[in-house]
Amino acid sequence: MGKPIDLEVRKVVTEALVSMVSGVTGLTPPSGQPLPDFIQAPVDRAVERIRALLCEQLEGTVPLYEAVERACGELPDGWSVLLNMERGSGCVELYDSNGVQIDDFPSDHERLDYTINDAIEHSLTAANSADVGQGE
Numbered sequence: 797m798g799k800p801i802d803l804e805v806r807k808v809v810t811e812a813l814v815s816m817v818s819g820v821t822g823l824t825p826p827s828g829q830p831l832p833d834f835i836q837a838p839v840d841r842a843v844e845r846i847r848a849l850l851c852e853q854l855e856g857t858v859p860l861y862e863a864v865e866r867a868c869g870e871l872p873d874g875w876s877v878l879l880n881m882e883r884g885s886g887c888v889e890l891y892d893s894n895g896v897q898i899d900d901f902p903s904d905h906e907r908l909d910y911t912i913n914d915a916i917e918h919s920l921t922a923a924n925s926a927d928v929g930q931g932e
Contacts, residue, residue: 806843813839863912870916872923877915879908890915892922 810831818824825831831839867877874893880886888911890898903914 802843802847805846806839809842809846810836810839860909860912863909863916867912867916870920872919875919875923877912877919879912888912888915890919892919898922 813835814825814831830836864879871877872893876891878889878891880889886908887905888903888908890901892898898915898918901915901918903911903918905911
């Protein structure tokens with residue numbers, strides 16, 4: 797369990813359990829003493845399940861910096877993606893090689909990193925279609 801986040805989660809779960817038991821029974825464990833194993837072991841198992849669920853949920857996510865790096869490496873020549881941020885919101889804008897903003901690229905705009913990837917996919921598809929149309 798040596799990870800700091802695991803230790804914090806363990807502390808939060810332990811405090812919640814102790815508080816709940818104390819509220820119901822009126823008893824509190826001695827200050828500064830570790831909880832007995834029959835109490836701490838289920839807490840540790842709960843923390844492990846919480847950690848596993850969090851890891852499972854985060855698996856396969858694409859951090860924002862990876863999406864930005866991908867845009868820098870894969871956008872077609874002349875295309876650009878702008879990331880605008882302000883307090884409370886952020887948006888992704890896509891511009892074609894003529895500087896025209898593409899407002900309707902397919903995206904659910906759920907997360908900025910996903911939206912950047914959606915913009916990249918749209919630009920690649922549109923650029924390939926334009927190349928095919930020009931006989932390249």
